[in-house]
Amino acid sequence: MNETVVSYLSQAPGYALLVEKLSEFFGFDAEGFVTFLIFALVCFVVVNVMSAIGGLGTYAERKISADLQMRQGPNRVGPFGILQFLADGVKMLGKEDILPAQADRFLFLIAPLMCMVGVFASLAVVPFSSGLTLTNLNIGVFYLIGVSSLVGVGIFLGGYAANSKWSMLGGMRGASQIISYEVPVTLSILAIVLMTGSLSFNVITDAQGGLPHQWYIFHNPFTFIAFFVLFIGALAETNRAPFDLPEAESELVSGYHTEFSGMRFAFFALAEYVEVFVVCGVVAALFLGGYKVPFDLGNGELIAKTFPAIHPMLAKQIGNVLQLKAFILKTLALYYVVIWIRWTLPRLRVDSLMVLCWKYLTPIALFNLVGCAVWLWAFEGKSMWAMIFKSGVAAAGGHH
Amino acid sequence: MSSHNLDVYMPVLILMAFAAIMVLGALLVGKLVRPQNPTELKNAPYECGEAPIGSAWSNFNVRFYVVALVFIIFDVEGALMFPVATVFKKFVEIGEGGAILGTFLIFVSVLVLGIVYCWKKGDLDWVKSYQVDTDYNEEKDK
Numbered sequence: 321m322n323e324t325v326v327s328y329l330s331q332a333p334g335y336a337l338l339v340e341k342l343s344e345f346f347g348f349d350a351e352g353f354v355t356f357l358i359f360a361l362v363c364f365v366v367v368n369v370m371s372a373i374g375g376l377g378t379y380a381e382r383k384i385s386a387d388l389q390m391r392q393g394p395n396r397v398g399p400f401g402i403l404q405f406l407a408d409g410v411k412m413l414g415k416e417d418i419l420p421a422q423a424d425r426f427l428f429l430i431a432p433l434m435c436m437v438g439v440f441a442s443l444a445v446v447p448f449s450s451g452l453t454l455t456n457l458n459i460g461v462f463y464l465i466g467v468s469s470l471v472g473v474g475i476f477l478g479g480y481a482a483n484s485k486w487s488m489l490g491g492m493r494g495a496s497q498i499i500s501y502e503v504p505v506t507l508s509i510l511a512i513v514l515m516t517g518s519l520s521f522n523v524i525t526d527a528q529g530g531l532p533h534q535w536y537i538f539h540n541p542f543t544f545i546a547f548f549v550l551f552i553g554a555l556a557e558t559n560r561a562p563f564d565l566p567e568a569e570s571e572l573v574s575g576y577h578t579e580f581s582g583m584r585f586a587f588f589a590l591a592e593y594v595e596v597f598v599v600c601g602v603v604a605a606l607f608l609g610g611y612k613v614p615f616d617l618g619n620g621e622l623i624a625k626t627f628p629a630i631h632p633m634l635a636k637q638i639g640n641v642l643q644l645k646a647f648i649l650k651t652l653a654l655y656y657v658v659i660w661i662r663w664t665l666p667r668l669r670v671d672s673l674m675v676l677c678w679k680y681l682t683p684i685a686l687f688n689l690v691g692c693a694v695w696l697w698a699f700e701g702k703s704m705w706a707m708i709f710k711s712g713v714a715a716a717g718g719h720h
Numbered sequence: 721m722s723s724h725n726l727d728v729y730m731p732v733l734i735l736m737a738f739a740a741i742m743v744l745g746a747l748l749v750g751k752l753v754r755p756q757n758p759t760e761l762k763n764a765p766y767e768c769g770e771a772p773i774g775s776a777w778s779n780f781n782v783r784f785y786v787v788a789l790v791f792i793i794f795d796v797e798g799a800l801m802f803p804v805a806t807v808f809k810k811f812v813e814i815g816e817g818g819a820i821l822g823t824f825l826i827f828v829s830v831l832v833l834g835i836v837y838c839w840k841k842g843d844l845d846w847v848k849s850y851q852v853d854t855d856y857n858e859e860k861d862k
Contacts, residue, residue: 324727326727356730363734367739419763433743440736441732455729462802484765496788499791503795517809586746674845675844683835686832693825
């Protein structure tokens, strides 16, 4: 099993030679250095691709909202306005950096940094494909829950540091909302951890199959409900409408980032859009089979068997690309749903937000957790399809 | 690469460093191109055109504090359930699932008791409704 992207790439034929040459050149064992280099390179690519996806997320948001409201949306910069996010970025770079006189200068800088650090660090365990997961930590789920909380700290600090009343209200709301929804989210994820018996994203994904009836969402009735609890909680965790109370523009001007201008604001926005992608990816990996391709095309064995002319290593690469496509497809489908929900539902009031979390989602999530545990114990982890099939066979056998 | 090898945590540090470089780098590069002419009014906190009165760092609603307290309890219990959830399947496979399930149910029922207690006390309501003192009502009626 591949633990990191380096142990996946080290199967390539040139890897040993590269390590050997570099060791000769430096005069010491260069394996650690090569590991670092490869990690840095892959991380660089991932960070850039993710920033582009975050930027395209703002474009998608505007285009889809325009579509839902029968408008044109951005259509001037590039074909269909697709380069709008680059134009926005350049404009943000040239904007004056306003530092409020009463603000805490240090925290004012730290707040957007905290958001970006939290979001980027959570990219480390997102299972893009079986080989290209940056690092397959054995505590992946736990790590993700921990690291993504840094974003909440960033939002609260942003609200606090500006020393403006709107910001303060937005920051307080953000903190209370994010920590409240952490409870149902954690409990829903726990249900999946229970079914798999592992905290590693790749193990959880591999326990599912490529076809919908093999996904955890359709494994049993409890996981089906857990999926929706997790998805609603994830919307609230990322401050997406209908839970965008921390930045409720109709009541709090712009909430926690009222006083942030230029690039500092841009990083808050970028962090939000990348976080939505990460969260959608995590939901896809936990419940929708993640990178699994139907009929096990992803591991390349079938391709190698059908076309003997292809080198098995190449077949594996093709399989990995298929896996990556499956993962991105599922994630973007969820991303579309997130944007769709934002432009369909009105914002919740702050008291109904808390009631929804503590009086509905948390008890439901607890019930799901117990239900999953009992299901696992009573039916030894079989999915409901396997049991329907088995009882069908038994009924058919009974007639003879 | 064994699982005890700390190399697997290397991307975490690299990604955090990239995030820091990105934020600080963009702010530094932006310094070369952006205008910089602050005025007193521009640097005042934005309050929709009204002159701001006092600092925003003042007392805030105690509700937030209660929410944080309830969260701490549930989050710690959630963290404590992770190890149980991880090993539960292995115990089911060797046929010892019943005992673990029983322990698990006891633990969850403590959690449920907690949420029921908070619910009854009204700590889950955003606007807490107080029982108006009956003596006060009677006095008012007189």
